[in-house]
Amino acid sequence: MRNISVCSSLHVLFCFILLTSTGCFTAGPSLGPFSIPVMVPPFLQQGYEDLAYESSRFNGVDILDPIVGTDHVALDPPSDDQCVRHFSKLKPLDGQVPGLETCRRDIVGITKELIADYIDEPRFFPLIGPAQVHHAHYKITVYYKEAVNVGWPIPHTVEDDEGVEVFYIDKDHLHRVGVPAAVATDIHQH
Numbered sequence: 001m002r003n004i005s006v007c008s009s010l011h012v013l014f015c016f017i018l019l020t021s022t023g024c025f026t027a028g029p030s031l032g033p034f035s036i037p038v039m040v041p042p043f044l045q046q047g048y049e050d051l052a053y054e055s056s057r058f059n060g061v062d063i064l065d066p067i068v069g070t071d072h073v074a075l076d077p078p079s080d081d082q083c084v085r086h087f088s089k090l091k092p093l094d095g096q097v098p099g100l101e102t103c104r105r106d107i108v109g110i111t112k113e114l115i116a117d118y119i120d121e122p123r124f125f126p127l128i129g130p131a132q133v134h135h136a137h138y139k140i141t142v143y144y145k146e147a148v149n150v151g152w153p154i155p156h157t158v159e160d161d162e163g164v165e166v167f168y169i170d171k172d173h174l175h176r177v178g179v180p181a182a183v184a185t186d187i188h189q190h
Contacts, residue, residue, distance in 0.1 A: 050085070058082055062173040063128060072119060074136035077112045078169045084110075087142045087165060099151045105163075109143040115168075122177040130177040138169045 040048065062075065078086075084107060096102045116137040125131050144163040150156055 054085065063131065064134075064173060064175050066176050066178055067119070067132070067134075072117075072134065072175075074114060074117045074134065075171055075173055077114065077138055078140065078171060080110055082169070083112070083140050083142065086140070086167060086169060090167060091165060101151065102149045104147045104149075106145045107142060108145060111141045111143075113139040113141075115139045119175070125174070128174065128176075131174040132177060134173050134175055136171045136173075138171065139166065140169055141166050 087107075091105075093103050093105065114136065116135060118135050120133040120135070122130050122132050142165045144165070146160045146163050148158045150158065
């Protein structure tokens with residue numbers, strides 16, 4: 001009986017040493033059970049990576065210098081990457097079961113048309129100050145080929161060589177209101 005309790009206490013001690021020496025615990029304030037990293041399944045990881053990528057690249061609002069004169073041009077059109085990501089959200093490839101139904105989509109071309117480019121009147125934005133909103137609306141047309149392989153009850157492939165999807169992307173940004181920085185330095189120097 002004594003041999004079993006010594007063996008079990010050694011097992012507990014070994015497990016405690018093993019858990020505390022893995023590098024999962026850090027020095028500093030203890031978060032209790034929340035300090036242990038949790039594995040994220042691969043099917044959720046892709047969603048988290050996409051969310052982080054899009055928020056760091058596309059979800060910010062640019063603040064540009066004031067507009068001088070009447071000549072104003074919108075920022076660059078949406079990138080091909082942004083168009084493909086938006087297209088993938090509109091027409092996801094979910095629900096595929098290998099052997100029963102799989103879908104493959106190849107993008108053939110992307111066209112981008114600027115359909116509206118206008119500026120609002122100046123107004124005050126908290127944390128920014130007086131600014132104007134510059135609106136730029138783009139019409140995106142994606143041309144693609146799609147092949148759906150159906151494996152049951154009768155194996156066959158449905159191909160669409162002339163797939164077209166049209167959607168719109170807004171690329172709004174702000175322009176500060178006031179004297180541009182280069183002009184302001186010239187004024188103060190004279």
